[in-house]
Amino acid sequence: MSGYLDWIPPKIASKLFRCLRNTPHVRKRLDEKYDKILGELRTKTRPYKNSHTTYSSIPEIGRDRNDILKEMEQIGAAETSQWKDGFVSGAVYHGDDEHIEFLNKVYAVHSQSNPLHPDVWPSSTKYEAEIVAMTAEMLGAKGTSKDTGADEEICGVVSSGGTESILLAMKAYRDRARAARGIRKPEMIVPSTAHAAFDKAAQYFNIKIIRVPVDHRFRADVDETRRAITKNTIVIVGSAPSFPHGIIDPIEQLSELARQRSIGFHTDACLGGFVLPWARKLGYDIPPFDFALPGVTSISADTHKYGYAPKGTSVVLYRGSDLRRYQYFKVADWPGGLYFSPTLAGSRPGALSAACWASMVAVGQHGYMQAVQRIIQTASAIKKEIERMPDLHVLGEPLWVIAFGSETLDVYRVMDCMTAKHWSLNGLHKPACLHLCVTLRHTQPGAPERFIHDLKEAVEYVKANPQTEGGMAPVYGMAATLPVRSVIEDLLERYIDLLYEV
Ligand SMILES: *Cc1c(COP(=O)(O)O)cnc(C)c1O
16 A cells, blocks of 8 residues: 555545545454554553453452462563563663662652642652752753843642643643743744654644754754744743663754744753763763743653653753743632632642652762763764674664664664564564664673674564564654555554454
């Protein structure tokens, strides 16, 4: 089904397809195609189907707690070695036993706490305020002057993850623009490589997203950004670095562009917030990306990535409390009482904020710096080896997220081959490539060598067997050649459905 609509302009093809999709013939062909792809994935997403009881209703009499725990420990253990031994890109950023056990203890101490009730758990308030303060200081808050008289102090909140931090910031810009400038049709300008969370924000909050291309080094194009500015632009975005290729956008120029026009500028440092400041201190050449730049008005930084906190926390920071207030939710006439919440959720897991705080305090500046040193050294060794492989090339000049593609091979077949060797890499497209996001897991002795060894074998295998069937390669192949996004979006919807089948 690839390629036969290539000659039609994408917009028209898309419309045409939406009509065609509902004709019985096309519907049937598509459903067959989806079933074939999803059938394979269905088994993969349900490895416990035969070995463990499946519950589709609450058991009438509760099971013995020890018995449950034993079963869950078994399941957990089966899933540990892949990430623990460093076969997974990103995902688990620290993962040492000692650190995990410490975080688990902290969780147990505060498992009942909920920041929604600051009167009952003032500890949550303390932890979150200090997480924000420590992150702000790390990202250049110190030295941003109060002497201008302007509301310039860096402030923020703790959210549930990078996506929520980004959603909140975009909502704040939208609401401020509506209140202060009467903008009813807000637009945001976002590099093509910035995270999908910006599309999510655009969809959820009715903001038009304008994606600008990146240059040959995978950095946001400043001139294209300038040209995309309109009177409705509420925010410009840059990544430090981007998720796909680990490349830092020209934040200085982009944020200056925004500042000169009194537009907000968001640095997405979800991935780099807890890496770049330490890399700079170690002497790596890190371009400015944080609040040291006067045009940067907000930053997202994920504590649950390189902050080494357990999953479920991130920080979003603002220049000035005025901007932060546009993020808040409050309602004065609800019969349930005077209600407010700083973020998207109502009740929140205070234990995760406690564990995040504990992680930051336990690791300390020296710990973060040492970790970054190990990660960047490991990544640069891997990068060098990939660059020496004639069939592969590294995209741009990344520090620790190594994206690579191929001119000679189907790189998704290489990915499938790596999957068969127990690896979990990220498949990316536009252009076709894969990446390994290096974490502390990959700094274990022997881990980088094993990656390169397996990658070389995978490349040799694909060269020898270019016709292998199955895996993700055909899905990415389809995504690349179809002019109609909706087929892939259909497929993704069906995949999500599948995740909730019992
Ligand atoms: C991970 C990431 C996000 C989204 O974070 P989640 O915690 O997965 O919601 C956003 N931007 C970048 C650059 C990221 O790496």
